[in-house]
Amino acid sequence: MxxxxxxxxxxxPAALQQLIKDGRGPRVLDVRTPGEFRTVHIPGSxxxxxxxxxxxxxxxxxxxxxxxxxxxRSGARAAQAEQAxxxxxxxxxxxxxxxxMAWEATGAPVNRGEARWDLERxxxxxxxSVVMVTGLVGVFxxxxxLIGTAIGAGLTFAxxxxxxxxxxxxxxxxxxxxxxxxxxxxxxxxxxxx
Numbered sequence: 001m002x003x004x005x006x007x008x009x010x011x012x013p014a015a016l017q018q019l020i021k022d023g024r025g026p027r028v029l030d031v032r033t034p035g036e037f038r039t040v041h042i043p044g045s046x047x048x049x050x051x052x053x054x055x056x057x058x059x060x061x062x063x064x065x066x067x068x069x070x071x072x073r074s075g076a077r078a079a080q081a082e083q084a085x086x087x088x089x090x091x092x093x094x095x096x097x098x099x100x101m102a103w104e105a106t107g108a109p110v111n112r113g114e115a116r117w118d119l120e121r122x123x124x125x126x127x128x129s130v131v132m133v134t135g136l137v138g139v140f141x142x143x144x145x146l147i148g149t150a151i152g153a154g155l156t157f158a159x160x161x162x163x164x165x166x167x168x169x170x171x172x173x174x175x176x177x178x179x180x181x182x183x184x185x186x187x188x189x190x191x192x193x194x
Contacts, residue, residue: 010097011069013106020044026067026094027190029053031081035176038113042071042103046186049171050077050084056183057088063190067092073118074099076162119167119176126166127151 019025028045030037037047050072053060068085070078070093078095085093096103104110117125131148138145158164170176 010075011094012097013103013108016069016096016103017106017108026069026092027064028069028071028096029064029081030071030100031077032072032100033119033171033176034181035116036073036118039116039118040100040104040110040112042100043109043111045071046189047181048183048186049181050081051171052181052183053081054084057084057090059183059187060085060190061088061090063187064090067094069094069096071096071103072099073120074101079162116175119164119170122170122176123164123166126170127155 016025016028025044028042029048030041030045031048031050031053033049034047037045041047048056048060064085068090070081070085072078072081075095075098078099082093082095098105100110130151134144134147134151138148154165158166
């Protein structure tokens with residue numbers, strides 16, 4: 001299948017469902033952490049976490065000669081993956097509009113595993129907790145409130161730059177990593193489908 005990237009960068013969940021139903025489905029690369037992927041993913045998708053994708057994009061390029069749809073929770077990491085693969089020379093890239101949140105909202109089929117908190121929820125918990133605790137401690141310890149201010153500045157930067165250092169750090173925790181994605185297994189699966 002060939003997807004014309006010049007038309008639009010996104011693909012709606014309904015359009016992807018129709019392509020899959022018609023047997024013309026593109027390769028779906030899910031760039032979330034293995035833990036997020038195990039919780040819920042699109043049937044037939046391949047888990048290639050964003051860091052792994054960046055590191056092995058040259059190897060992936062050799063096995064992705066058709067249309068590719070990139071998926072994450074909401075679209076931000078998939079957009080970063082799109083940029084990385086486009087820089088490597090891969091055409092026919094699309095990002096699933098709204099990510100897995102939109103896919104699930106339409107009632108599209110998913111494979112479910114053990115429930116876990118997604119990275120964005122974990123970031124909100126950690127950031128909110130730090131701000132709350134430093135605000136309370138700041139009543140007794142002068143200057144402690146500045147830690148909360150720094151967290152707020154970091155979150156503002158994360159929103160403006162569409163990156164999240166705290167999310168990247170949390171993705172390294174064993175809870176989020178699970179078994180590391182073996183790129184050789186992914187490449188072998190991609191080869192089989194060719």
